[in-house]
Amino acid sequence: ALKxxxxxxxxxxxxxxxxxxxxxxxxxxESSWDALAYNKGDExxxxxxxxxxxxxxxxxxxxxxxxxxxKLDYSSPLDQLDMMAWAFSTGRESNWSVxxxxxxxxxxxxxxxxxx
Numbered sequence: 001a002l003k004x005x006x007x008x009x010x011x012x013x014x015x016x017x018x019x020x021x022x023x024x025x026x027x028x029x030e031s032s033w034d035a036l037a038y039n040k041g042d043e044x045x046x047x048x049x050x051x052x053x054x055x056x057x058x059x060x061x062x063x064x065x066x067x068x069x070x071k072l073d074y075s076s077p078l079d080q081l082d083m084m085a086w087a088f089s090t091g092r093e094s095n096w097s098v099x100x101x102x103x104x105x106x107x108x109x110x111x112x113x114x115x116x
Contacts, residue, residue: 009085035077
């Protein structure tokens, strides 16, 4: 059901087939589609780490909600997928380390995610 919803959101936000594949790859490798996933390792970046199917940190979640003028629910896997598809459609995919490491190693916006 989550993959189907992610697909619907990708279509809604007009993701190209390539960007859609990048989105799906990123979700698979960030959380394995686990709505309860928690990455304590991200505590080195932000208190609370990354959570949920889309592995958002709370500060990023709040910032994206402000940018969109939305009040999506951080704990909702469907809202996380909506927010992530929107992020990928608006050039904000560099917030995910998996995306950076696989698809954008030379992008300056991804410098934070690439080990030196």
